[in-house]
Amino acid sequence: LITTTSRKLDREQQTEHVLEVLVSDGGPGARQSTVWVMVQVLDENDNKPTFPEKVYQVKLPERERRKKGEAIYRVFAYDRDDGPNSDLSYSIVDGNDDGKFFIDPKTAVVSSRKAFTAGSYDILTVKVTDNGRPQRSSTARLHIEWIRRPPPSTLPLLFDEQFYNFTVMENDKVSEIVGVVSLQQSSALVWFDITGKHPPVGEGDPLSAGGELCVV
Numbered sequence: 001l002i003t004t005t006s007r008k009l010d011r012e013q014q015t016e017h018v019l020e021v022l023v024s025d026g027g028p029g030a031r032q033s034t035v036w037v038m039v040q041v042l043d044e045n046d047n048k049p050t051f052p053e054k055v056y057q058v059k060l061p062e063r064e065r066r067k068k069g070e071a072i073y074r075v076f077a078y079d080r081d082d083g084p085n086s087d088l089s090y091s092i093v094d095g096n097d098d099g100k101f102f103i104d105p106k107t108a109v110v111s112s113r114k115a116f117t118a119g120s121y122d123i124l125t126v127k128v129t130d131n132g133r134p135q136r137s138s139t140a141r142l143h144i145e146w147i148r149r150p151p152p153s154t155l156p157l158l159f160d161e162q163f164y165n166f167t168v169m170e171n172d173k174v175s176e177i178v179g180v181v182s183l184q185q186s187s188a189l190v191w192f193d194i195t196g197k198h199p200p201v202g203e204g205d206p207l208s209a210g211g212e213l214c215v216v
Contacts, residue, residue: 011041012080043082045132051077051140058142061149061191062118069102069111075142076108077128085132093139094125110142118148150189158184 009017017039024032058073079086090108092101100114101124110124122144129137159181166179181192 009041011043011082012047014041016040043085045081045085045130045134045136047080047085048136049077049079049086049088049128049130049138051075051126051128051138054140056140056142057145059145059147060116062146063116063149065115066113069113072101072110072112072144073142074107074109075126075140077138077140079130081130081132085130087131088128089131091127091129092124093127095123116146118146120146122146157190160184 019037019039020034021037022032022034024030056073056075060072063070075090077088077090079088088108089105090103091105092103092110100122101110101112103110103126108126108128110126116122122142124142124144125139126142127137127139129135160183161181164179164181168178172178183190
């Protein structure tokens, strides 16, 4: 019979334990044999989902009313648990009384069809909930400042490189910066967006005004 000790097992620290078990008889010239036992630690919903930031502050250009919802920002979270315990869903729980915004419950992309004028502000509270039992949740606030759309640049917008090649480790944390795409000298205020992926995964995700590409 193999039992645990007083030390609590934690899947997030070690997912499996490999034991060598020895058996022997008590007679003269004792015979013995060994066997390897692998113990896999199953997940318990002991971690709540977490946003990389508690408050997101973004500046976006004013926009006209759209017939189709257009992405504004993405406030993704991560969960150290596994399986259904890390299956996350998102909702807007405050700051959206007039229904101007909606959020994709799986991708966490906040979108809107409404018009926004320069000088206005919106403050949303986004909640993320896991699918464990019991469910655990966290919240973050999204502060949006709408600014006047800058005039078109008189100079062409050119990236510093024609092709960027970044590497990422499979265990890199969510929100960790993978790399930065940058422009040649330009004083214009610009925004970066992911408009295509290979292979394609989901929809386009807004990037920051600084061009940082992060793990999500």
